[in-house]
Amino acid sequence: MNPKNERAELAADQAVGIGNLLTTLLARGDGLDQPTLTFDTEVDGHPAWQALTLAELGERVAARAATLHSLGIKPRDPVAVFVSSAADQVLSYLALTRLGAIPALVNGKVPAESAAEYIKRLRAVGVITDAAHRATLDGRDFRTPLLPDVSELGASDPATAPKPYRHHGNEPVVITHSSGTTGLPKAVAHSHHSLFASIRHRLSLPKAQGLSRMLGALPSAHAATVIAVNLALANRVELALVSDQSGTTVLDAIESWQPHSVLGFAATWSELAGEDLAARSLDSVSVWWNTGDCAHEAHVRKLIAVGSRASAGANGRTNRPGSYFVDGLGSTEMGHSQFFITHTPETNRYGRCIGKPHAFTDAAIFDLDGEKLGPGQVGELAIAAPTLALGYWNDSVTTYRTRRDGYFLTGDLVFRDEAGYFYHVDRAVDAVNLGNGRRLFTALSEERILAACPEIRECTVVAVEADGTVTSSVLLVLDEQADPQADRSAEVLAALEPHVAETVDRVIVVDPALIPLGPTGKVRKVLLRSRFLAGELLGTDAATVAA
Structure with missing residues (x-):
């Protein structure tokens, strides 16, 4: 052979x-x-x-x-x-x-x-x-x-x-x-x-x-x-599969099985980033491969600081400390990540950059009228690719509702820069129009908070609109060593765009068990919005700070 x-x-x-x-x-x-x-x-x-x-x-x-x-x-x-x-x-x-x-x-x-x-x-x-x-x-x-x-x-x-x-x-x-x-x-x-x-x-x-x-x-x-x-199978390589994707389970598997690459979702990287990675034996890992939602810079930086990678230089091929993180954006319907960008300890293109499209991907950005948008304009991501699913089983209504001019409408809001790099700012169902050309992007806001506040391990921004007024809540999950009683409202608001900060009415430190998650680890923001509109609060008086 x-x-x-x-x-x-x-x-x-x-x-x-x-x-x-x-x-x-x-x-x-x-x-x-x-x-x-x-x-x-x-x-x-x-x-x-x-x-x-x-x-x-x-x-x-x-x-x-x-x-x-x-x-x-x-x-x-x-x-x-x-x-x-x-x-x-x-x-x-x-x-x-x-x-x-x-x-x-x-x-x-x-x-x-x-x-x-x-x-x-x-x-x-x-x-x-x-x-x-x-x-x-x-x-x-x-x-x-x-x-x-x-x-x-x-x-x-x-x-x-x-x-x-x-x-x-x-x-x-x-x-x-x-x-x-x-x-x-x-x-x-x-x-x-x-x-x-x-x-x-x-x-x-x-x-x-x-x-x-x-x-x-x-x-x-x-x-x-x-x-x-x-x-x-196609590459005749070994693959180990774990049934539980929690951070501790994955780290234990890395230490015992010594993989060269680890494939996962953003929720797992968040849990890994909350662990003391320096205390773990992770030298075997050269590549972290992410799919699904794009990963946060704060989590990526912690992962690429460990492991080792081969690098070609003036002295030939050498092994260097630090690993690669291959990021992108995909979904079940897309069938595979449609973008890719590789991070190392030396790279610095973040801000929810999902990279450039794969060679098999035709990526476009549509406005509400189905017109294609140019660089710098935020719109809905549309994909035409051989990886796309056939549609929704027993649901032709939803299948055809999400197709337009040969493209699949992903429900993701993105823009691209002049160099051809794409950036993911939010899911369309989670973003809010504030009027006067201003919009609140919850995922982008979370990215900025995590990048600016090192004691925060995970962050969820939820915006609700009632009686014509938009208010948002910032839910924080802290590193174990962080003080849960400290007032972080000033640094959180400083990390946000001014028009977004104006909508924040509370910054809450919460028990992560109170954040409703879907089966793949994604936060169920639609459920949080309904709870907040019903008057339910997640934080205690001592842990809630009015912004």
């Missing part, structure tokens, strides 16, 4: 995609004893933290496919997967796509009531659950048969599995869902080629630094994990 030639061959093979990469590699017959995926839990008798070879992974997937086939699961059948562990999510996805069924991966942290309604709207033919999630669904109306417990699916003889389904590029192959921060998560259908498009692009490029040994600290039901699994 020539790895260089194989990468080029896979990139050129239009039959290959998200639904059949594993079976394609197995059919090639090369590298069957090479390590592939490592899980943090025991699964089907295979120990935790012990890599499955390509052949072993194929056997585990075939065994599950055989069981599901015996249960009557057929090609094009949507099947919900509502489990806790990364192992069960990934193996179930691979087994169902081997059959040509359509796995609908459900984040294990989705509340039971929402999960039941979401599953009901899928109109799936069955639900794969573990014991914990089976109990949460008990007695709820989700109108879908429960399949045997996920722990029983790997018991069949792999040899009895039917031959792999023949996928086609534009067919739906997996369903993942949005973060659910504004309501019920939206089911997003991805095609055989859409989630593979970014991988196909990367296979045509030199293998990136840090790609040889990856740690996936991503929600295992997310499209980003599906991409990560296939990226690792």
Whole structure:
């Protein structure tokens, strides 16, 4: 096997995609004893933290496919997967796509009531659950048969599995869902080629630094994990997947498994930045890869200060202290991050800069009338790319509402500068028009507060409008060593634009447990707004400072 030639061959093979990469590699017959995926839990008798070879992974997937086939699961059948562990999510996805069924991966942290309604709207033919999630669904109306417990699916003889389904590029192959921060998560259908498009692009490029040994600290039901699994398989590299993305869990995994790169979301970087990273053994990490929401400068700077990276200079290739942080902006619907920018200890382009578009991305900025905007003008980000999802499952109304002139309307507010760099300022649903050409961008305000106030670990700005008046609250989560009783209102207001500072009526130090989060760790600002409009306060008298 020539790895260089194989990468080029896979990139050129239009039959290959998200639904059949594993079976394609197995059919090639090369590298069957090479390590592939490592899980943090025991699964089907295979120990935790012990890599499955390509052949072993194929056997585990075939065994599950055989069981599901015996249960009557057929090609094009949507099947919900509502489990806790990364192992069960990934193996179930691979087994169902081997059959040509359509796995609908459900984040294990989705509340039971929402999960039941979401599953009901899928109109799936069955639900794969573990014991914990089976109990949460008990007695709820989700109108879908429960399949045997996920722990029983790997018991069949792999040899009895039917031959792999023949996928086609534009067919739906997996369903993942949005973060659910504004309501019920939206089911997003991805095609055989859409989630593979970014991988196909990367296979045509030199293998990136840090790609040889990856740690996936991503929600295992997310499209980003599906991409990560296939990226690792296509490049014949090792990928370890953790089922919990909390800061302590991820740091423990880094120390014990020693990855060269770590893939995660902004919520995980925030938790890592709140830890004493100097006390941890993180030298193996050369690259932090972010997807989803762009990361905050305050968190990025703490991460790139640790680890080590290879660098080419006058004296050749050397290893330097400090790591890379690859940032961007993506979403479930976009199918992959559409932008990229690389930070090192020596770079200084922040301010929510998400970089420049990937080569496969056509990025435009629209005003409310659908006209394209030029440099320096804030508008809604619109994307045309081969990575885009097919649309929303069983919801053509929302699908077509978010499409315009061949573009997907992302709901993100951005602008670009004269040099072609894009900057993310807010989600459209969270920004507020203050009149006279002034606008309040909550995400940009959070960025400025975090950059200016080193004792603040995380910050949430929530703006509400009532009776024609806009007021905003600044919710602070502090570093452990910071004094929670100190008055930080002056430094917080000084970090904001004057027209934004004028709207702030309170600066509150809060227990992070009081901030409502979606299953992927995003703050549910829509819920906070409704609470504030109802008169609910999160801070105590001692911790609340009127600005």
